[in-house]
Amino acid sequence: MKILTETTRLYLREINNTDTADLFEMDSDPAVHLYIENQPLISIEEIEPVIRSLQKQYQDNGIARWAVVEKATNECVGWAGLKLFREQMNNRQNFYELGYRFKQKHWGKGFATESSKAILDYGFEHLPTETIFAITHPHNANSQKVLGKLGFAYQETFEYEGEPTFWFELTKSHWKEHRNNLSY
Template identity: 50%
Template sequence: MAKIFIETPRLILREIISEDVERVFLLDSNPDVMKYIGVKPVTKLEESEETIKKIRKQYQENGIARWAVIEKESNLLIGWSGLKLLTESLNGFQNVYELGYRFLPEYWGKGYATESGKAVLDYGFNKMNLGGIYACVDIQNVDSNKILKDKLGFKEQGTFIDDLDNATCYWYELEKVKFNKD
């Protein structure tokens, strides 16, 4: 049984478990989903099994990692959202928490990234007592940049070149004192 961390009006955020492999594969094999991620879509179910193993290892080693986002109405995994401890340097930052999310295209534009993002930020600031949370997004990913700035309140700190795909990305920060969960 997967541990549930957060429940919102429309969503359940819980641990990603091995039984999620087919839905994770559906997500990570979709070229539209992976367009701005910096890695190619997966082509084999075994790659998603490895992804899940890595996430589960992060739960054990860091106490947190991305969570499955389950739509209550359908009871389907529609994506993932959550915090990740950056144990390797990204844009010169290390051992900081980064917000990330990814959803299947048929669930885009429905407010799920915002709803899950606010819940995850509330968890990070109020349950984990973090002082700040970071995020990074390819500058060409207009929708995700709008969510971070306009819906979640992140402040742009500059740009950097992502080593994975040589893309220019925005680097964002949100401080606990500036977080408004409403």
């Protein structure tokens, strides 16, 4: 298992076929999909093209969502990472977007903040960017809380997939000033 980065409690690595059951557990849960644009998965076979797509993103862009594995249990508790958006979104193109998704039973444990901190360190150190963006549904208060802890600033509301969506950004200079004040 190639670990891309780690935190006190978590390993972050590329997603692979050994994660199928864990990702299906997460993505078949309607609560997990409450504030995202797609529907919960119905069969485990539906996760296979998702994994292939992520693996292609690793090859093409050197980055994608990573498996978040709890060290204490070796369980894949969800995913988090950066996605390179080559297509246009909110009048921007070729930008990195932070995203995270976790199994419901692991909500409230600080895994989103902890893994995202490591990902932002990685992104600002290894990727050619001065700004990382994030989006969230206006009603997803927990995601907005995570983004606030990380130092992201709300910029505007735009329409994405037919829904109003909050747009956040974090600059490299603000991250360098803010990162050491983080606690989970």
